[in-house]
Amino acid sequence: MTFQGSGSINTDNVSASGGGGGGLGGGGGRIALGGGAGLILTIVALLFGVNPGNLMGSGSGSSTPAASQSALDKHISECTYEMANVGDEICRVVATKASLETVWKSIAPQYSAPKLHIFSGSVNTGGCGSATSATGPFYCPADETIYIDTSFYDDVLVGQLGGGNDALSQEYVIAHEYGHHIENITGVLNKGQRMGNNGSVRIELQADCLAGVWAHHADDGTADALLQPLTQQDIDQVGKTARSIGDDSIQGSNSNKEGWTHGSAAQRARWFGIGYQSGDPRRCDTFATNDL
Numbered sequence: 001m002t003f004q005g006s007g008s009i010n011t012d013n014v015s016a017s018g019g020g021g022g023g024l025g026g027g028g029g030r031i032a033l034g035g036g037a038g039l040i041l042t043i044v045a046l047l048f049g050v051n052p053g054n055l056m057g058s059g060s061g062s063s064t065p066a067a068s069q070s071a072l073d074k075h076i077s078e079c080t081y082e083m084a085n086v087g088d089e090i091c092r093v094v095a096t097k098a099s100l101e102t103v104w105k106s107i108a109p110q111y112s113a114p115k116l117h118i119f120s121g122s123v124n125t126g127g128c129g130s131a132t133s134a135t136g137p138f139y140c141p142a143d144e145t146i147y148i149d150t151s152f153y154d155d156v157l158v159g160q161l162g163g164g165n166d167a168l169s170q171e172y173v174i175a176h177e178y179g180h181h182i183e184n185i186t187g188v189l190n191k192g193q194r195m196g197n198n199g200s201v202r203i204e205l206q207a208d209c210l211a212g213v214w215a216h217h218a219d220d221g222t223a224d225a226l227l228q229p230l231t232q233q234d235i236d237q238v239g240k241t242a243r244s245i246g247d248d249s250i251q252g253s254n255s256n257k258e259g260w261t262h263g264s265a266a267q268r269a270r271w272f273g274i275g276y277q278s279g280d281p282r283r284c285d286t287f288a289t290n291d292l
């Protein structure tokens with residue numbers, strides 16, 4: 001959705017790398033958005049109790065051409081809200097991160113912000129092994145960093161999964177990963193990960209709800225709101241995107257529900273809505289209900 005700000009964007013805690021091809025690597029612990037070939041591989045691996053790292057094969061990390069890295073760094077440092085608003089996806093990600101920090105600082109001042117790392121091709125994380133674009137956006141709890149290759153938006157989210165290419169859908173992806181950071185701080189991530197797939201679904205739906213909480217506060221209608229008020233069309237689009245990454249959308253409605261890890265299409269859209277309508281993170285306690 002359109003940002004209200006103008007001029008340069010705060011890029012504290014934002015870094016970049018990539019442009020090189022290369023290594024697939026081991027390493028687990030990544031919490032993904034849902035969707036994407038890498039995620040399907042991970043789901044399959046989880047179903048069969050295999051460490052996805054082993055399945056993907058280990059390897060050395062990618063080497064990164066310095067030129068590409070500096071180009072991405074330069075792009076980020078030059079981002080403005082105007083660029084984000086005309087569809088520059090990298091700047092939109094950076095602006096969303098800044099907006100999330102503002103919102104969560106007001107809701108939970110004691111929480112520290114995560115880092116954001118924008119990469120191209122593949123990345124060596126600080127705590128979750130290496131990953132490629134095929135993994136989709138993810139949060140690594142070990143280094144408290146959100147990772148994204150923005151090619152995910154067009155290539156996977158829209159191209160493979162049928163999600164929206166609108167601004168709010170792209171922002172939702174970052175807000176969802178930020179939600180995993182909140183869950184990491186509150187201990188929900190740790191708790192849920194010990195509960196198998198049932199816990200995983202609750203983690204993911206809570207992250208969707210927390211993304212909705214961000215949207216509620218970001219478009220609160222005040223003069224200093226971070227976003228212009230969301231329209232019904234925006235809400236419809238983000239709902240479509242949330243549904244596109246539901247387990248039934250990705251794996252088929254007849255797939256074994258016990259293998260689901262992210263929640264159904266309807267559940268994902270519903271929990272985003274609960275967060276958006278209420279603006280209250282306490283309403284996002286997906287572990288306290290049997291009615292997901």
Ligand SMILES: [Zn+2]
Nearest residue numbers: 031032033204
């Ligand atoms: Zn997730």
